[in-house]
């Protein structure tokens with residue numbers, strides 16, 4: 302684990318998950334500093350993880366190698382503007398997990414393009430250490446800072462790098478919003494199983510375990526999901542009958558539309574958040 306000092310601006314759900322993951326991975330508690338306005342939340346972070354917590358953002362960020370921005374997207378500009386001079390002097394890398402906020406806007410709020418900014422798009426399973434995060438680094442980010450950002454986000458799941466920040470809208474549509482698509486599918490499968498006569502509890506458990514098992518098999522297999530699907534769909538069999546019904550309803554076409562709608566909305570939200 303890194304010996305660098307890491308400051309979190311905002312000590313809410315995402316910060317708590319990252320801190321928990323980092324401590325579990327062996328990051329020394331003394332290297333983690335959190336700024337959080339809520340006294341109760343500060344005390345709970347100190348009690349649970351032994352980290353240092355401050356009411357004031359500038360104090361928490363003092364001397365930090367990395368400053369992790371973990372406030373709501375709407376409050377990011379207000380939170381970071383007062384830190385502009387300090388972060389430039391310290392040459393801290395700024396890592397933002399705020400959904401939709403573009404690195405150029407963060408750079409602008411911090412006083413210029415030369416501020417090293419890493420933008421991260423984690424998803425909610427990060428709260429249970431199975432997140433999927435995409436990262437993008439501005440040209441001002443050096444190799445050591447890239448590695449540090451990657452280490453931090455890997456504490457809550459897997460990480461991929463994007464060569465182009467414009468791809469963040471597609472990532473938001475896929476993995477950012479994606480957990481909800483799977484929840485919706487689980488909801489629909491459970492309801493359909495109940496309609497076939499299973500009890501709510503049995504339908505729920507079998508749905509969730511099937512989702513987990515399918516995801517694990519797909520991750521551990523060298524075959525792609527289409528091959529795995531064909532393998533369990535013998536001609537004239539039960540799975541083939543179900544897949545035919547899904548194809549007749551154009552499930553693949555619906556996903557094309559759903560992701561396009563989400564990506565377009567991500568772009569609009571980015572425009573709104575940057576208009577400060």
Ligand SMILES: NC(=O)c1ccc[n+]([C@@H]2O[C@H](COP(=O)([O-])OP(=O)(O)OC[C@H]3O[C@@H](n4cnc5c(N)ncnc54)[C@H](OP(=O)(O)O)[C@@H]3O)[C@@H](O)[C@H]2O)c1
Nearest residue numbers: 311312313314315371372373374380398399400423424425
């Ligand atoms: N949760 C996820 O799984 C997830 C996934 C992807 C991205 N994200 C991103 O992660 C960021 C944080 O989300 P979250 O779920 O952790 O939100 P959260 O639980 O609301 O945490 C934000 C924390 O920041 C504090 N805060 C507000 N203004 C502040 C300021 N000016 N300076 C310092 N701290 C301030 C808030 O305190 P008060 O409540 O007292 O205002 C709150 O404790 C968001 O930008 C979100 O887009 C989260």
